[in-house]
Amino acid sequence: MTSVRYRLGRLRRAFITWAVVRRAWLMQSFFLPVRRNSGAQLRYAALLDGQTVNLHAVLPASAGVPREAELELRRGLRGRHRVPARVYQDRDGSVLMDAVVLLGDEVGGLPIETGRWKLRLLLHDRRSQRLPLLLLEPPVPYGGPTKPMHASPITGDRHRIGRTVTGNARVVSAEARPAAEITRVDLSHTGLVVDIRVLGTEVTEPWAEFKEKRRRIQMPLDRIGPATWRVAVPLEQMRLRRGVDHWDVVLCDSEVRPMRFGRRLHDVRNPLRVFAIKETVVAPRGLDPMIVHPRYTAAGNFRVTCSRMPEAGRSD
Template sequence: MRRAVLRRALAPLRGRLLRGVFLPLRGKRSARLLYAAVLDGQTMNLQAELPASAQPVEDAVLLLGRGRTLHEYPARVHRDRSGRFLADTAVLLGAEAGGVPVPTGATRLRLRVSSGRARRSYPLLLVESPHTYQGTTRPMTASPISGDRYRFGRSLTGSALLRRLPAVPGVEVVDVHIQHARIDVSVRLVGLEAGEPWCEFVASGRRIPAGLAETEPGVWRAEVPLAEMYPVSDRREHWDVLLHTGERRPHRVARLLHDLSDPQRVLAMRQVVVAPQKDRLMSVEPRYTPAGNLRFTCRRVDETA
C-alpha cells in the first residue's frame, strides 16, 4: 500500500523527467511505441515508429525475454503516408495458450532491425500510457485460459516493460443449464489447486450441498435438485453458488474472464418456470450480479396467475 501511494506521489516527477530529460536523450536511439495493448487477455499487439537512423530497413523482429533467454517474433515493416517507417507485430503470450512463456514480473522489449548484413537493436520507448476504451467490449484484463494478467509499464528512463501478474484465484462459469428437476453448473478453477473440492448453493438461512463431478480435465459440474430450492415463503430467494477447495474461505462461482463492458446485459439468461414439486410452480432467474457472481433468484408462481 505504501509503495503504491509513493508511486502515485512521484508520478508527476517521473513524467517530467521522462519528457524533459530521457526522451530527448534516447529518442534518436530508440523505437517509439505508438500502440501497445493486450486485446484478448493473451495477445500482445504493438506498433512502433523506427528512428530515422534505422532506415532503410529490410527486416525486423521483436525480442522478448530476460537475460540470455530471448524469444524472437517477426515484425512487419512498412512506411506510412508521412514517410515514417513503422513495425507491427502480434505475439501470443503464455505457454498454456501455446504462446511465449512470460515470467512473473517485468520483461523488457526490444526491436532488432536488419538491412543486408547490418543488424541493430533498439529499446522500445513507451511515451503515452495505454488508452482507456469505451463501448460494448474492452480489452480483456486477464487471459481467458490461465487468468494471468499482462500489463504494460515503463522504466524510469521510458523503456517499455511487459508485466505479468499471476491469476487472481477464482471459479469461472463454463455453462449453466436448468432442467425440469435440477440445475447444472459447469465451472473451472483459475489460479487454484482443486484438491478435493465440494460445492453448495447458499441463500439467506439455507444451504444445499451440491453434487460435484469432474466431467473433463479441469472442468467440474455441480448439480442441485430444484425441489430443494423452492422458496419457504412468498418472498424471492437469492441463491449464490460457493465452491470449497480446502482453503480457509470458499470461492463464489462467477463470470469474470470476458471483454464485456456490460456483462449483466450481454450475458443475461432466460427466466424459466418449472414444477419442482407436485402442484407447485417456481420461476428461476439465473443472472450475474454487478460483481460478476452467478446468482439464481427463485420465487413461487401462482398456478392460476
C-alpha cells in the same frame, strides 16, 4: 496494535503515492524528452483478447529501411524470446513497424513466465542494431459495450503493457487469480446444472455452497475434466420463503479460500445484460412449480433467483 498498523498503512500508502508521482515526473520531464529520437516510438500498443500484444511504431531516421526485423521480449539473463516483425516504408517516407505477439504456450504462443518483460526491436541488414520501444503515452481505456481484457480467457493469466521509468515499453505478466469460472449453464424444466473451471489454484475435494440469507445448502462437485467440475443446483431444497429468493454460489475446499462462482474472463462491460439467461418454470421434486432465473450480477458473480409463479397463491 490496531492504531500502529493503521499508521503504518497510511505511511505505506503515502510513500507509494509519492513514489508514483516522482516516477511520472522523472519520466515525463527528463527521460522521455532526452530519448525521444533514440528509439522506435510506439504509436499504438494494446493487449487484445487478454493474450495478444499488438504494436505499431515509427522508427528513427537513423535506422533506415532494414531487410529484416524481430521483436525481442527479454527478462533477466535467461528469459528471451523473439518473433518476426514487419518493417515497411510509409507514403511520407517514414519507416514503420508492426508486430503481433501471442502470449502463453497453452494457447500456442510464447511460453513466457511471470514477471516484467522488456521489449526491444532488432533490425537486421548489413549490420544489426537494437532499438528500444518507447511508449510515450500509456494505453488509454476506451468506452463502449466492451472493455480491454487483462487476462487470458483460456488460462486466466494476466498480462498488461507498461513502461519503465525511462519510458521503455514492457509486458508485465502474472499468474491467474484464484477463481471459479463458469463455462456452462444448463437450465431445463427438470433442473439446473452448472459447469466451472478452477483457475489460479488447485482443489482436491471441493464442494459448492448455496447461500440465501441465513440458509446454506452444501452440494458435492463432480470432476468432469482437468480442473473442471459440475454441480446440480439443489432446487428441491430451495423452498421459497418470500416472493423472491436470491441464491449465491461459492466453491469451497479445505485448502483454499472460498471463491464465488462467476464469469469474469470476458471483455463485456455489462455481463448481466449480455450473458442473460431466460427464466424457466421448473417443477422441483416435492415442491410447487417456481420460476428459476440464473443470471450474473454487475460484478460477474453467478446468482440463482427463484420466485413464485404468478398463479401461485391465487384463490379460485
